[in-house]
Every structure is written in structure tokens, then in C-alpha cells.
Amino acid sequence: MSVVAFLLCILVTTVTAIYLYRKLNPQGVLMLAGLVMLTFALILNVQPIIPDKSTGSVVFDLVKVVEETFIGNLSRAGLMIMTIGGYVAFMNHIKATNALVHISMKPLGFFRRYPYLAATVTIPIGQLLFITTPSAAGLGLLLVASVYPVLIGLGVSRLTALSVIAAATLFDQGPGSANTALAAELIDQTNVAYFITHQLPLVIPTTLVVMTLFYFNNRYFDKKEASRQSTENSETAEVPQTSAKPDIPLIFALLPILPLALLIVFSPYVGLFQPPITLNTTTAMLFSLFVSLVFVG
Known part of the structure; x- marks a missing residue:
């Protein structure tokens, strides 16, 4: 059967x-x-x-x-997505995103010459973050708030930036993953042991293959799209994220990455606090929003 x-x-x-x-x-x-x-x-x-x-x-x-x-998913994931989406919009409104791009451009200046390399490196970085934030939708939106504008500032297209963010959550891995817990239970192992002995040997070579494919695929389609747009109205062309110094304090650059930093610091797998502090994505976003309101006020 x-x-x-x-x-x-x-x-x-x-x-x-x-x-x-x-x-x-x-x-x-x-x-x-x-x-x-x-x-x-x-x-x-x-x-x-x-x-x-x-x-x-x-x-x-x-x-x-x-x-x-539907009711269960909407009450859980729906609130998280709306909270993160609102936070991203608020970061753009107060120009904190522009401050983040301005701050990032100097240390990442090398990648201006190789923007697709920067985009590709986002994939393994995102996979590491996925271990501490085991929610694909949550991590994806957090990376949209923090990494996406930086990639745009380096010169990649919007579709390329979004594609590598999606690829960062391609593998459902890590000790905190529900699928890891189920698989580990089936073979009578702990989550951590299953992650180290079964997932990592597969994830590492597969990630290298995915990075290579995304590098050449994104570069090819961006060139194809650029040639198509060159024959159309210039209004449809990509407008890169500006890296000019915004008219706000540069400390605002911390706000887009604050939720992600909170989830990493308070992750039980980092183990900085005993007893551990449990923090989910929605709580981190709301706390960051309150901090942002203090900055704006």
C-alpha cells in the first residue's frame, strides 16, 4: 500500500x-x-x-x-509574513535601508567588480542562518530586509537578488527543522547527530553545485534581460539601489539587520544564554519595530 x-x-x-x-x-x-x-x-x-x-x-x-x-497556517505564518513585510516597508520609509547600503558598500567594494559572486556567496550564508532561523518564509523575508538592498547596491538585478535568497532556504536542514526531527526519530538518532552525520555530507557538495548553477544562470538571464530592455523604453530598466549617504544618522543601518541578529544571538544552537531564551521570528520583528520607533522618535 x-x-x-x-x-x-x-x-x-x-x-x-x-x-x-x-x-x-x-x-x-x-x-x-x-x-x-x-x-x-x-x-x-x-x-x-x-x-x-x-x-x-x-x-x-x-x-x-x-x-x-488554512486557519492554523494563517494564524501562524500569516501574522509572521505581514509583520516582516510591514517592517521591510517601514525600513524603506525611514531610509534605514539606504543607510545600510551606504555602510556596506565600502567593505564590500571588492564585490562591485564581481556582483554575481556576491550574490552566489549569499546562498551558503543564508543556509547557515537557516539553522538558527528554521523558517523558510521568515528567513527569506528577513534577508529581503537586510541582504536584498545590499545586493542591489552591488549591481545585481532584483530577480537575481531574490533568487539567491530563495536558494538560501532550498535545503530544509538544521537541528531545528521539523523534517530533521522526523527523520532523526525514524532512525533513532538525535537531531544534532542526524544533521552532522546525514545532512551535512549531502548539503555541502549540493550547495557547491547550486552556487555554480545560480552564478552562470543568473548572469545569463540578466544579460538577456538587459539586452531586451535596451530596445524598450528606458523607464522599464533596473534602477540600482543608491549608495549615497542618506540624510539620516548612519546608526539607522543597524535596524534592517536587527531582527536577524536577535534570532541568531538568542538561538538555542548558539547557546549564549542559560537558561536559553526562546525567540520566534514574529517576536523579534515586533521588538525591532519598537526599537525603530524609539530611533525615529
């Missing part, structure tokens, strides 16, 4: 990828794929599909499971 379930999973995933490649509505495709997978799980009895309170009908129970999943 497990083999049949695995083959059906591969089939649904393949069909979903094909429809997404053909640019069908992604929300509808993913919703339908999820319902199909839940239906298969119910039919094959792979996992009980039971909501917290049954409706009395198997069909409606299936839909209610989707409803409860």
Missing part, C-alpha cells in the same frame, strides 16, 4: 509541476493537488483524515480538514 501511495504522490506532483509550468493559476492548481492527495490518503488509509470535530460526512470532513489547515 505504501508503494502505491508513493507512486500516486509522484504522479500528482508531476502533474502539478506541469500545470504550474504552463502558467495555470497556481493557487487553484495547488489547492486541487492538495485535495487530490488528501483523497488518496483517505482512500488508501495512509493517514486518518479526521478534523477536530467531525461533520458526520466523509466528504465534508475532507473539506473541514482543509479549512482547519
Whole structure:
């Protein structure tokens, strides 16, 4: 039965990828794929599909499971995404992002000549940060607030900067990952032991391959896009992030990276505090927002 379930999973995933490649509505495709997978799980009895309170009908129970999943995800991830998105917008509004770019350009001046190298190096750095911040959406948005404007200032395109940030969360790794915990439990190991003995030997060579592919791929498509834009109106061209000194105190440059610094310092894997202080992404963002308001005030 497990083999049949695995083959059906591969089939649904393949069909979903094909429809997404053909640019069908992604929300509808993913919703339908999820319902199909839940239906298969119910039919094959792979996992009980039971909501917290049954409706009395198997069909409606299936839909209610989707409803409860949405409510759980929106209350957790939705608040985090909105908080980080608002913080990023606030950093741009008070020009703290410009201050960060201005401060970063001098020590990173070498990378102005090799901007795609700087973009590629972001991938392993982000993967290290992913260990202390095991939330792909959270870390991605934090890097958008801190690393993205610096990469733009160095001269890469917006799409290249965003692609390497996404690649930083490509591997679900680290002792704090839910998938690591599940895999470690299956083979009766601790999370840390599984991470060191099973994940790292695969992640390191795979990361080198990904960095190489992203380096050449991004450079190729940026050149292709630049040649296309040169034939169109100049208004559509990329506008690089300015590194001119902003009209605010340069200490504001600390604000975009403050949430990320808090999550690293108070991470249980860093171990600076005993007993450890537990800090999630949303709490770090809200605390940083309060600090930012003090700076602005």
C-alpha cells in the first residue's frame, strides 16, 4: 500500500509541476493537488483524515480538514509574513535601508567588480542562518530586509537578488527543522547527530553545485534581460539601489539587520544564554519595530 501511495504522490506532483509550468493559476492548481492527495490518503488509509470535530460526512470532513489547515497556517505564518513585510516597508520609509547600503558598500567594494559572486556567496550564508532561523518564509523575508538592498547596491538585478535568497532556504536542514526531527526519530538518532552525520555530507557538495548553477544562470538571464530592455523604453530598466549617504544618522543601518541578529544571538544552537531564551521570528520583528520607533522618535 505504501508503494502505491508513493507512486500516486509522484504522479500528482508531476502533474502539478506541469500545470504550474504552463502558467495555470497556481493557487487553484495547488489547492486541487492538495485535495487530490488528501483523497488518496483517505482512500488508501495512509493517514486518518479526521478534523477536530467531525461533520458526520466523509466528504465534508475532507473539506473541514482543509479549512482547519488554512486557519492554523494563517494564524501562524500569516501574522509572521505581514509583520516582516510591514517592517521591510517601514525600513524603506525611514531610509534605514539606504543607510545600510551606504555602510556596506565600502567593505564590500571588492564585490562591485564581481556582483554575481556576491550574490552566489549569499546562498551558503543564508543556509547557515537557516539553522538558527528554521523558517523558510521568515528567513527569506528577513534577508529581503537586510541582504536584498545590499545586493542591489552591488549591481545585481532584483530577480537575481531574490533568487539567491530563495536558494538560501532550498535545503530544509538544521537541528531545528521539523523534517530533521522526523527523520532523526525514524532512525533513532538525535537531531544534532542526524544533521552532522546525514545532512551535512549531502548539503555541502549540493550547495557547491547550486552556487555554480545560480552564478552562470543568473548572469545569463540578466544579460538577456538587459539586452531586451535596451530596445524598450528606458523607464522599464533596473534602477540600482543608491549608495549615497542618506540624510539620516548612519546608526539607522543597524535596524534592517536587527531582527536577524536577535534570532541568531538568542538561538538555542548558539547557546549564549542559560537558561536559553526562546525567540520566534514574529517576536523579534515586533521588538525591532519598537526599537525603530524609539530611533525615529
